[in-house]
Ligand SMILES: Nc1ncnc2c1ncn2[C@@H]1O[C@H](COP(=O)(O)OP(=O)(O)OP(=O)(O)O)[C@@H](O)[C@H]1O
């Protein structure tokens with residue numbers, strides 16, 4: 001530490017990365033990257049999808065072997081050769097892919113490998129007690145003896161974070177930790193992060209939410225195509241400059257104006273639900289979806305948004321009410337029924353559940369379309385290539401190589417490919433659950449534009465999003481949910497962030513709630 | 517679906533089956549028959565305990581039958597021809613088995629090969645070596661053998677709980693403790709849940725894999741020793757196909773072939789069910805012993821279908837717990 005060049009920040013530096021290089025075959029994922037993290041600093045690592053953020057993290061934590069470069073932790077050179085080595089050195093990481101074990105209990109997930117034992121026997125009760133107390137710190141009061149799989153993605157993420165932090169780390173790396181958390185949970189996480197930083201832990205934070213970066217981070221480092229673009233103090237960096245650093249160009253301006261709204265009645269009703277619901281899941285609701293219209297579903301996590309989507313797609317069987325398509329009552333008991341009616345559903349957990357990692361990008365994109373056509377009418381290779389290339393171009397999937405196994409793409413690019421899978425089926429009704437999660441600023445604007453285009457082509461869209469700005473931008477109507485019930489429907493000029501927030505927050509029971 | 521549900525189903529099938537057998541042949545409901553059933557299946561219970569670990573961890577071990585065969589031949593030769601004292605021979609053969617299992621685990625981990633292929637190779641290898649050692653059946657006459665087979669705890673009603681049955685019960689209890697109460701056991705479930713996630717959580721996946729296959733082979737070796745007591749002989753063709761009976765017992769006991777879920781108690785019930793079918797056929801006297809295989813096959817189908825059905829049911833009715841109450845953050 002007798003180095004004469006003081007780190008740029010006033011803080012003593014904790015993690016110093018110099019000249020890090022990593023190639024996957026011909027692809028240079030990282031080239032000569034430097035990165036310095038100070039004690040107690042929250043440092044954002046930013047860049048487009050595929051820029052090399054996750055790769056940097058995996059190289060530092062020994063998941064991938066590096067080609068060149070050095071990593072120093074508190075002055076000592078380290079070269080972890082596995083995630084275990086990194087943990088022992090004091091670098092705790094929550095990776096982008098959920099890296100927990102759904103079949104084990106929450107408590108086991110928190111303490112796997114370091115359960116309290118007596119004479120070699122795991123002290124179950126003690127472990128549960130500690131796990132429960134630990135999660136209370138994160139604002140979760142749950143049964144830690146239940147399998148992790150029985151909880152939402154958000155709870156799973158918080159569990160992963162709690163585990164990583166609890167490993168008495170000096171450096172904590174969070175790769176897109178907030179991608180599936182709602183506002184409230186993000187607040188909880190940020191409070192925890194600030195507390196940890198105050199204790200002197202250095203935190204690396206990867207995110208595509210620039211608001212969050214400005215809210216929580218001290219400095220940012222930007223990567224583009226595997227190269228270091230620069231490190232800046234967040235206070236000296238206007239947002240437009242940051243975006244320019246990330247994209248290497250100006251962001252094509254997306255008008256955050258609302259789509260011109262025609263009167264509802266001008267459009268033909270495509271699908272409608274009457275008194276549709278399921279006991280203990282979502283209270284019965286009425287919903288009409290019209291051609292060429294986007295309906296947004298807003299509400300806190302757990303308010304019943306995803307549950308509504310699953311009912312609409314038949315993934316969950318409704319026990320009351322009826323659905324009709326073009327005025328005719330239809331059976332909607334399974335996803336198969338829904339697909340037959342021309343519904344498409346791009347679920348929230350697509351990152352972990354939707355992709356078939358060993359298949360190529362092309363095969364992943366044509367999967368749903370092929371399934372719909374049936375096996376006796378295979379798509380010719382030419383058609384497949386055409387479809388794949390069209391969506392690769394449309395969504396800017398990188399690298400634009402349809403023959404690459406999808407598992408080797410970066411997280412955000414996998415997500416785009418999945419979106420392409422459902423778009424390729426040209427459905428009548430498309431349900432998108434958080435379509436912009438984990439997608440970079442550039443592609444984010446593309447997807448919003450895409451949603452509008454689809455709508456103009458006469459699709460009916462039902463879109464779930466936690467980003468209210470986004471929902472307001474493309475929705476003609478917004479349904480607000482609270483406590484697993486549809487509590488309000490905003491139309492026309494009433495579709496505003498403030499009115500959605502008011503509806504989410506309203507404490508007074510609405511007429512509908514009282515009635516049910 | 518809860519692991520306990522499938523164990524409960526297995527237990528119900530066992531009880532119902534036993535009741536039916538007892539209705540037809542009242543003599544079946546005696547300590548003598550039950551104790552004999554335990555003795556006859558002692559070796560199966562011991563290998564199945566090891567197989568439970570392997571399958572929960574997401575693997576499979578096809579070599580166990582051959583390892584049993586190898587052990588009986590090795591022990592017989594060591595004791596009868598090479599003049600090695602029996603207990604030294606046991607220790608020696610268990611060390612060999614441990615090395616064999618460790619080697620399979622290491623190959624699976626290092627070369628990232630499917631356990632099916634590696635243990636299939638292990639199966640041929642172990643069987644081949646036993647043939648190399650000897651192709652004939654070698655009777656074992658060492659005094660310890662007759663002493664052990666004479667030993668038994670007398671049960672009320674005339675049953676004899678033999679030494680090898682006691683050994684099986686002890687091993688099952690120890691395995692259950694190891695699987696359900698220790699860190700090692702938790703890691704076995706973790707591996708079956710997801711290998712990559714387990715590795716990312718800092719669990720040494722390589723050494724776990726090695727130790728799991730080592731455990732399976734050592735238990736197969738112990739089963740081989742027990743088998744040599746049972747038959748008082750060593751024969752290179754013994755226990756052919758036992759790996760399949762073992763897998764069947766484990767699966768009937770509610771352990772998922774895909775890994776991540778299962779229990780030793782379930783496996784024990786699975787072994788008892790197979791033993792019960794065998795006993796029924798013996799009592800009947802007119803049925804060919806191949807009926808055991810047929811009944812086991814049918815049961816396997818039924819159980820796998822049941823598991824899938826129950827799982828689908830559980831998935832359908834699973835409502836994510838809404839009780840995620842936010843509370844204040846202590847800072
Ligand atoms: N195991 C792998 N084999 C081959 N190529 C890989 C592998 N992992 C990543 N890549 C490639 O390395 C590049 C960088 O990927 P990385 O996952 O680091 O991106 P990222 O910045 O984390 O993006 P995102 O924001 O989408 O998560 C991408 O082009 C990706 O396709």
Ligand SMILES: [Mg+2]
Nearest residue numbers: 054096410411
């Ligand atoms: Mg990434």
